[in-house]
Amino acid sequence: MDKQNVFGFTLNSLSDSLKDFPKFRAKQIYHWLYVHYENDFEKMENLPKNLREFLKENFISNAVEIAKKEQSSDGSVKYLFKTADNLTYEAVFLKMKEDKFTLCLSSQVGCKVGCSFCLTAKGGFVRNLNAGEMVYQVFAIKKDQNIPSNKAVNIVYMGMGEPLDNLENVTKCIQILSELDGLSISRRRQTISTSGIAPKIKKLGALDLGVQLAISLHAVDDELRTKLMPINKAYNIQNIIDEVVAFPIDSRKRVMFEYLMIDGINDSLECAKKLVALLNKIKAKVNLIYFNPHEGSLYKRPSKEKVEAFREYLLKKGLLCTIRESKGLDISAACGQLREKEIANA
Numbered sequence: 001m002d003k004q005n006v007f008g009f010t011l012n013s014l015s016d017s018l019k020d021f022p023k024f025r026a027k028q029i030y031h032w033l034y035v036h037y038e039n040d041f042e043k044m045e046n047l048p049k050n051l052r053e054f055l056k057e058n059f060i061s062n063a064v065e066i067a068k069k070e071q072s073s074d075g076s077v078k079y080l081f082k083t084a085d086n087l088t089y090e091a092v093f094l095k096m097k098e099d100k101f102t103l104c105l106s107s108q109v110g111c112k113v114g115c116s117f118c119l120t121a122k123g124g125f126v127r128n129l130n131a132g133e134m135v136y137q138v139f140a141i142k143k144d145q146n147i148p149s150n151k152a153v154n155i156v157y158m159g160m161g162e163p164l165d166n167l168e169n170v171t172k173c174i175q176i177l178s179e180l181d182g183l184s185i186s187r188r189r190q191t192i193s194t195s196g197i198a199p200k201i202k203k204l205g206a207l208d209l210g211v212q213l214a215i216s217l218h219a220v221d222d223e224l225r226t227k228l229m230p231i232n233k234a235y236n237i238q239n240i241i242d243e244v245v246a247f248p249i250d251s252r253k254r255v256m257f258e259y260l261m262i263d264g265i266n267d268s269l270e271c272a273k274k275l276v277a278l279l280n281k282i283k284a285k286v287n288l289i290y291f292n293p294h295e296g297s298l299y300k301r302p303s304k305e306k307v308e309a310f311r312e313y314l315l316k317k318g319l320l321c322t323i324r325e326s327k328g329l330d331i332s333a334a335c336g337q338l339r340e341k342e343i344a345n346a
């Protein structure tokens, strides 16, 4: 049997895989991986030699490697990871205000959804990431950035891919990240961003994982949304709103609506007005994102004035709204952009 990626195991499944070794050994392994950031089995010195041998024979802890790293002037760092089968995917380490850290994770290599503004969509869909490949992003970044194990970080599934198209592995990743004996990242600190696959939002809700939900809305009428995001033909704006209303959300939290601001396309005050009407009955917050241009992209980034006027309008109407800082713009931190650069240079 092939060796298995040790990062893809929940605590229970790891202890079940240790056969006759006592259960508490799994906790010790978790501790080495996620508290000491040590993934060399040989260095896990409080494990008996026969267990270390067993681990080396049955598990692999370096299935993924960091292939490239780019530092941005604002402190964010973009990582390119390489899988055992030579595919690349990326994650971004974002330094937010007041010493808060957010890790933006990929869930797939490529994406099936095919949004017209997104670079990840350009290369088509390659494959799902498995849970171990997803968890590794957190392990590697926390280790590389020397983030103390007890320092809380936020996780957003906003890198490459559509997380709800890979729900089984994403669910497992959420479980592993939230293990108290491991990374201990509470589910409330994990946000799934989706292009709006309505039946899968329902499914995610039924799983009741306690994660936060973000919807990539980007347009307030179906005609434009279908142009930007062809998936809107299958699940239109109203379908999405209906699922959001039914979604179990922590009473202290709000559903985030991401709204990409594209110059001259969806950034008018008329759009802002429709957005207010659309989100009228929802505990929502809006996150405005500057479109990040890339080579060959059809769209342009709007002016700061336009984005701020849009925000002002929403605030005036009582809708919470933030503008996503253009973090990492100088390292092209929008999804898919580092990978694309690497492929172009190959």
Ligand code: SAH
Residues within 6 Å of the ligand: 117, 118, 119, 157, 158, 159, 160, 161, 162, 163, 193, 194, 195, 215, 216, 258, 260, 289, 290, 291, 292, 293, 294, 334, 335
């Ligand atoms: N597939 C999921 C999650 C990954 S995309 C989704 O679509 O929600 C994460 C976010 O990056 C989405 O809101 C997406 O619209 C945004 N994005 C994609 N291309 C972008 C670009 N060129 N500039 C700015 N944001 C972009």
Ligand code: SF4
Residues within 6 Å of the ligand: 111, 112, 113, 114, 115, 118, 119, 120, 121, 159, 160, 161, 162, 194, 195, 216, 335
């Ligand atoms: Fe896929 Fe999200 Fe990019 Fe759309 S924006 S193609 S859903 S990764």
